[in-house]
Amino acid sequence: MVSRRGSSGGPDPVALIEIDLYGDLMIAASSADEDRLSPDRIDEVLRVVRRGESGDGGGDAG
Secondary structure, eight states: OOOOTTOOSSOOHHHHHHHHHHHHHHHHHHHOSSSSOOHHHHHHHTTOOOTTOOTTSSOOOO
16 A cells, blocks of 8 residues: 555545535536536636635725
8 A cells, every 4th residue: 555645544635625616616517507617607616816806895904
């Protein structure tokens, strides 16, 4: 058996986040009216925030 670097036997937190995001994309795709999700819709589902934009609609508090 080959052990991974830093493996503690527990779940990989990065992999769990990726699985959750993949699930969100699958749900969005299955409920979409169109054949494909637009890049903007994918960014919305994945909660992508571009530079210069805030995710809450307001200004930067600090």
